Amino acid sequence: xxxxxxxxxxxxxxxxxxxxxxxASGRTFSRDVMGWFRRAPGKERDFVAAITGTGGSTYYADSxxxxxxxxxxxxxxxxxxxxxxxxxxxxxxxxxxxxxxPQYGINWYRMGYESWGQGTQVTVSS
Numbered sequence: 001x002x003x004x005x006x007x008x009x010x011x012x013x014x015x016x017x018x019x020x021x022x023x024a025s026g027r028t029f030s031r032d033v034m035g036w037f038r039r040a041p042g043k044e045r046d047f048v049a050a051i052t053g054t055g056g057s058t059y060y061a062d063s064x065x066x067x068x069x070x071x072x073x074x075x076x077x078x079x080x081x082x083x084x085x086x087x088x089x090x091x092x093x094x095x096x097x098x099x100x101x102p103q104y105g106i107n108w109y110r111m112g113y114e115s116w117g118q119g120t121q122v123t124v125s126s
Contacts, residue, residue: 002024009120009121017086020081034096037097048068049061049064054074096116
């Protein structure tokens with residue numbers, strides 16, 4: 001599979017909004033779990049949000065719950081991350097990822113992503 005491609009990053013002031021988009025190819029897209037992760041400067045990559053194939057279930061990191069919304073359009077093979085009320089600590093490179101092989105366990109939606117995008121920079125100024 002071709003790796004996902006992110007777009008929509010940029011510079012925004014604290015309190016502002018950005019919408020990230022991820023395009024992915026392949027006939028299995030509507031069955032694959034899609035996730036967003038981020039890596040802040042000097043830190044490890046962290047889980048942000050995930051959405052099941054049908055879009056019926058979504059999962060969020062506590063740090064973004066209530067501010068970020070993940071959604072998908074299976075007709076267009078895209079998954080978006082709407083980010084509102086942005087904070088300087090949201091500054092990071094954001095990655096789109098694809099989970100093709102089902103994972104199990106309490107945190108199944110945080111693991112087992114096989115395909116990753118190159119990332120898009122989000123910078124939130126104070």
